[in-house]
Amino acid sequence: xxxxxxxxxxxxxxxxxxxxxxIVFAVVLIVVELGxxxxxxxxxxxxxxxxxxxxxxVSRRTPYIEQGNAFSERKFYQVLGTAGVxxxxxxIVHWAQWKTPQGAQESVQVVGFxxxxxxxxxxxxxxxxxxxxxxxxAIIMDELYKEKLGVTRIGDICELAGRRARVVGFTRxxxxxxxxxxxxxxxxxxxxxxxxxxxxxxxxxxxxxxGTDLPALAxxxxxxxxxxxxxxxxxxxxxxxxxWMFTTGAGVAVLIAAxxxxxxxxxxxxxxxxxxxxxxIREYGTLKAMGAANSYIYRVVITQxxxxxxxGYVLGMFVSIFIVRASASGGAAILLPxxxxxxxxxxxxxxxxxxxxxxxxxxxxxxxxxxxxx
Amino acid sequence: xxxxxSIRQVKKFFQEGARGVPVLHGIDLDVGAGxxxxxxxxxxxxxxxxxxxxxxxxxxxxxxxxxxGREVATLPERxxxxxxxxxxxxxxxxxxxxxxxxxxENVELSLDxxxxxxxxxxxxxxxxxEQVDLADKCDSFPADLSGGQKQRVAVARALAGSPSLxxxxxxxxxxxxxxxxxxxxxxxxxxxxxxxxxxxxxxxxRVLEFGDRIVRMEDGRIVSTTxxxxxxxxxxLPAIGEWQSA
Numbered sequence: 074x075x076x077x078x079x080x081x082x083x084x085x086x087x088x089x090x091x092x093x094x095x096i097v098f099a100v101v102l103i104v105v106e107l108g109x110x111x112x113x114x115x116x117x118x119x120x121x122x123x124x125x126x127x128x129x130x131v132s133r134r135t136p137y138i139e140q141g142n143a144f145s146e147r148k149f150y151q152v153l154g155t156a157g158v159x160x161x162x163x164x165i166v167h168w169a170q171w172k173t174p175q176g177a178q179e180s181v182q183v184v185g186f187x188x189x190x191x192x193x194x195x196x197x198x199x200x201x202x203x204x205x206x207x208x209x210x211a212i213i214m215d216e217l218y219k220e221k222l223g224v225t226r227i228g229d230i231c232e233l234a235g236r237r238a239r240v241v242g243f244t245r246x247x248x249x250x251x252x253x254x255x256x257x258x259x260x261x262x263x264x265x266x267x268x269x270x271x272x273x274x275x276x277x278x279x280x281x282x283x284g285t286d287l288p289a290l291a292x293x294x295x296x297x298x299x300x301x302x303x304x305x306x307x308x309x310x311x312x313x314x315x316x317w318m319f320t321t322g323a324g325v326a327v328l329i330a331a332x333x334x335x336x337x338x339x340x341x342x343x344x345x346x347x348x349x350x351x352x353x354i355r356e357y358g359t360l361k362a363m364g365a366a367n368s369y370i371y372r373v374v375i376t377q378x379x380x381x382x383x384x385g386y387v388l389g390m391f392v393s394i395f396i397v398r399a400s401a402s403g404g405a406a407i408l409l410p411x412x413x414x415x416x417x418x419x420x421x422x423x424x425x426x427x428x429x430x431x432x433x434x435x436x437x438x439x440x441x442x443x444x445x446x447x
Numbered sequence: 448x449x450x451x452x453s454i455r456q457v458k459k460f461f462q463e464g465a466r467g468v469p470v471l472h473g474i475d476l477d478v479g480a481g482x483x484x485x486x487x488x489x490x491x492x493x494x495x496x497x498x499x500x501x502x503x504x505x506x507x508x509x510x511x512x513x514x515x516g517r518e519v520a521t522l523p524e525r526x527x528x529x530x531x532x533x534x535x536x537x538x539x540x541x542x543x544x545x546x547x548x549x550x551x552e553n554v555e556l557s558l559d560x561x562x563x564x565x566x567x568x569x570x571x572x573x574x575x576x577e578q579v580d581l582a583d584k585c586d587s588f589p590a591d592l593s594g595g596q597k598q599r600v601a602v603a604r605a606l607a608g609s610p611s612l613x614x615x616x617x618x619x620x621x622x623x624x625x626x627x628x629x630x631x632x633x634x635x636x637x638x639x640x641x642x643x644x645x646x647x648x649x650x651x652x653r654v655l656e657f658g659d660r661i662v663r664m665e666d667g668r669i670v671s672t673t674x675x676x677x678x679x680x681x682x683x684l685p686a687i688g689e690w691q692s693a
Binding site: 074075084356366442 | 504529533537548559
C-alpha cells in the first residue's frame with residue numbers, strides 16, 4: 074500500500090504537532106493518575122505486603138490496618154499452641170504524636186515488631202542496623218520524612234508520645250499513605266509509645282508450617298481464638314487497599330482524573346484527525362470513485378490514528394518517565410510498572426482509534442460523485 | 448467491435464423537495480471497444496450525470512446499464528465499487544491526484560486497490576508512466592508537474608489494472624490547447640491501439656477531431672450522434688449523420 078496515511082499525516086506539520094501534543098498530554102495525564110493510583114495502592118498496604126507472614130490475626134471486624142483494636146496477649150499463646158503454626162509474633166501499628174526538636178507536633182504511626190524474628194519489620198534499610206532497635210528508645214524511620222520530623226542524622230533525639238526517641242537508622246522508600254510517617258521500633262518500645270498495656274497487642278502475625286492448608290488453619294484459629302478475624306495476608310492487604318482507595322474516595326478521584334485524561338486525549342486527537350480527514354476529503358472521494366472499498370479508506374484513517382498514537386505514546390512516555398523519576402523523592406509515589414506501560418500503550422491506541430471513528434463516519438458518507446465537481 | 452457499455456432507456460430524476468426533477472429522459476447509447484465517444488452539450492444537459500451512471504457512481508432511476516455484458520443497474524450498492532475497480536478507469540477535470548504521493552505512488556495506489564502486489568505494482572506503474580511519456584517523473588510530486596503532465600499521470604492511473612472502459616470528465620478543460628491535444632491523442636491511441644472504449648465528456652470544440660463519434664445532448668436527451676468518416680459504429684445504434692472536422 075502506498076504510504077498515503079503517513080504522507081497525509083506528515084503533510085501538515087503544525088496539525089501533526091497539535092495531534093502529538095494532545096496525545097502526549099493525555100498519556101502523561103494517564104500515567105501520572107494511574108501511577109498515583111498504583112503508588113497509593115501499594116503504599117496503603119506495604120506494611121502488610123512486606124510482613125512476610127501467612128496470616129494476620131486482628132480484632133473482629135477490623136476493616137484496615139490503621140483501625141486495629143487492642144486485645145489480650147492470651148490469644149497470642151492460644152495461637153502459638155495451635156497445630157500448623159510455625160511461629161507467631163505480636164505486632165503493633167498505632168498512631169502516636171511526634172514532637173520535633175523545633176517543637177512542632179506531627180502525627181506518626183508506630184510500628185512495633187519483634188526485632189529478633191524481624192517479621193513485620195522495615196525493609197530497604199540504608200543507614201543503621203536493625204539490631205540497634207533493641208535499646209529502649211531506639212527508632213528507625215524513612216529518610217523521606219527527615220525534614221517533616223525534624224531529623225537530620227542517626228543519633229538525633231526527638232520526642233515520641235512524650236518519651237525520648239533516638240534515631241538509629243533510616244529506610245528508603247517506605248511511604249505512608251496517611252501522611253503520618255511510619256516509625257519502626259521494638260515491640261516493647263512500641264507498647265510504651267502507644268500506651269498499650271503490657272499484656273495486650275493490636276495484631277498477631279502467624280507463619281504456618283510448610284505444607285499447611287492455610288484456609289483450614291485460619292478456620293481452626295478462628296474457632297479456637299475468640300473475637301478475632303484470621304485473615305490471609307493477601308486478603309488483609311486488599312481490605313486495607315480497598316478501604317483507602319475506594320471507601321475514602323481517594324482512589325476514585327485519581328481514577329476519574331485518569332479517565333478524564335483519556336477523554337481529553339480522545340477529543341483532541343479526534344479533532345485533529347477529523348480536520349486532517351476534511352483536508353483530504355476530495356482524495357477519499359477519488360478513492361471511492363476509483364472503486365476503493367470503505368474498508369480500504371478506513372485503513373488509511375486508522376493507520377493515521379495508529380501512527381499518531383505510537384509516536385505520541387513514545388514521546389509521552391519520555392515525559393512520564395522523567396516525572397516518575399522526579400516523584401521518587403517526593404511524598405507521593407508515582408509508580409510505572411511495565412504492565413501499566415503496556416496497558417497505557419493499548420489505551421493510547423484505543424484512544425486514537427475511538428478518535429478516528431468520527432472521521433470514519435465522515436468518509437463512509439462521502440458521495441463519490443463529488444469527484445465530477447471541478 | 449465488441450460493445451463495452453450498453454445503455455437502454457436510462458432515466459434519472461433528482462429529488463428536489465417532494466418532486467422529482469428529470470435530468471435524463473430515456474438515454475440509449477452503446478460504446479464499443481476501440482472507440483472514442485465524445486459527449487458534448489451545454490451545461491445542465493445531463494452529460495456528467497450520464498457519465499456518472501456509466502461509471503456506476505450514480506444509479507439510474509430506471510433503465511438498463513450493461514458493462515462488459517453484465518447488468519449493473521440492478522446491482523446492490525455495495526457491489527458497485529468492485530465493478531468500477533474491475534472495468535472502469537476514471538480521468539477527472541481537476542486531475543484528482545494525491546498531492547502527498549509521488550507520481551509513481553499515485554499510479555501504484557490504483558494498482559494496490561486492485562490487489563496487485565507491491566513489487567509488481569511498482570514495475571507496472573513505471574511501465575504505464577512510460578506509456579504517457581512520464582517515466583522520468585516517477586519520483587516527482589504532482590505539485591512539481593504542469594497541468595498537462597498531471598493529466599497524463601491521471602491517464603496512467605486510469606489505465607492501471609487494464610480496465611476496458613475509460614471515462615473522462617472534461618479532461619482538457621484545465622489545459623492549454625497543446626497539452627489538451629496531447630492528452631486527447633493519448634486517449635485516442637488507447638482506444639485504437641489498445642482497444643479500450645473511451646468516453647469523454649467535454650465542452651471543448653478543439654478536441655472534436657479525436658472523437659470517433661460525437662454524441663450531443665440537450666435537456667437530458669441525445670439530440671444528435673455524429674460519426675467520423677470511415678469509422679464503423681457498434682451494431683445496435685445506427686449513425687445519424689456524418690461528422691465533418693471543424
